[in-house]
Amino acid sequence: MKTYKNPDKSEWPKLLLRPTQTFEVVEPVVAEIFEKVQDEGDKTLRTYTQKFDGVDILNFKVSEQEIFEAIDLVSEDLKQAISMAKSNVEKFHSAQKTAIIELETMPGVSCWQEKRPIQKVGLYIPGGTAPLFSTILMLAVPAKIAGCEEIVLCTPPNGEGEIHPAILYTAQLCGVTQILKVGGIQAIAGMTFGTESIPKVYKIFGPGNQYVTVAKQLATKYGVAIDMPAGPSELLVAADDTANAAFVASDLLSQAEHGMDSQVVLVSTSERLLEAVTKEIGLQLEELPRKEIAKKAIKNSRFILVENNQVAVDIINEYGPEHYIVCVADEDFYVQNTINAGSVFIGNYTPESAGDYASGTNHTLPTNGYAKQYSGVNLDSFMKSMTFQKISKEGILGIGKAVELMAEAEGLQAHKNAVTLRLNSLKN
Known part of the structure; x- marks a missing residue:
């Protein structure tokens, strides 16, 4: 796990690349x-x-x-x-x-x-x-x-x-x-x-x-x-000195054990917290049955030290994480200003594992930055919205002239005729 200290914004695109083939x-x-x-x-x-x-x-x-x-x-x-x-x-x-x-x-x-x-x-x-x-x-x-x-x-x-x-x-x-x-x-x-x-x-x-x-x-x-x-699973954790380093390490490892191409990222304003999490990862990793997988995933991962909360949120929005854990003092700032994330987990006692299994939210989420334009799976994912309309005689008399004028302006005479015939039928 490599640590990047206050990286310049020009470095962010390369820093936030996923470990997947194109x-x-x-x-x-x-x-x-x-x-x-x-x-x-x-x-x-x-x-x-x-x-x-x-x-x-x-x-x-x-x-x-x-x-x-x-x-x-x-x-x-x-x-x-x-x-x-x-x-x-x-x-x-x-x-x-x-x-x-x-x-x-x-x-x-x-x-x-x-x-x-x-x-x-x-x-x-x-x-x-x-x-x-x-x-x-x-x-x-x-x-x-x-x-x-x-x-x-x-x-x-x-x-x-x-x-x-x-x-x-x-x-x-x-x-x-x-x-x-x-x-x-x-x-x-x-x-x-x-x-x-x-x-x-x-x-x-x-x-x-x-x-x-x-x-x-x-x-x-x-x-x-x-x-x-x-695609391959990913997690970003935002944490500061109020976070429990052991908890943060366990969350990072929980995603790293998914697969060798998984990626975990820790963004923090605290260098002390980064050091404590690094130590905890070393301790916890050795106890995992899937430690060889987790070790390889950790190589794809990043620790990023930033100077303030605003920079942290900017990096998070640029990354657009699938899973996103917030363990900071000013959690409202992070939650309200994060616009690109699949599913958000707030506080020291909200492990990402809870959402994976049993809290009720869906764990099928956009990865690889697609959280910028896709939602996670929800009920609407399995449905289609259909529109219906019914127009009465009063309605066609009220809307008909506008439709005729617009159809004629677009050069679609058959569209106009479909209305004109109905309007003429009501004059008789």
């Missing part, structure tokens, strides 16, 4: 797999599952028997923890429902907006070095609340061709309609085009590595929507 480097690999999946379907899925996951899969669909067996393998304590987390996620996302917006813009002209669910959604759940069953809560729960009819889940199998029991248990608990043993680029391609096993969906959700992220971006070229570009 789209241009990854895209040719992704495009090749997409083309093959589109042409050969399940055959290509099997080829790349063997290549990347080291296992031959004959049937990608998880059977009911496999789900029943998985339920028995999950401990009661874990089931209760998942149940509590599910309840909190349901509460928070149910509260995001909005009423129909209805308005008469002028006499006889009624307009309203309603939200309708996306019928078919695909959920990508990373497996790899950590089976992220918590992500199922974050995606399947709001999908069910929204009313999505088909909820298709893809996740990579292990070397024995199996899915982690907690993933299967959580998926059935949350109402997933179909579970498939396929991961990586090929899973995203399968949900994009549809194969013999994987249904084609209208929108794809879920985090993944940089290859999955680019695959989701490529899917949009084929008419499939995505939640956001969500």
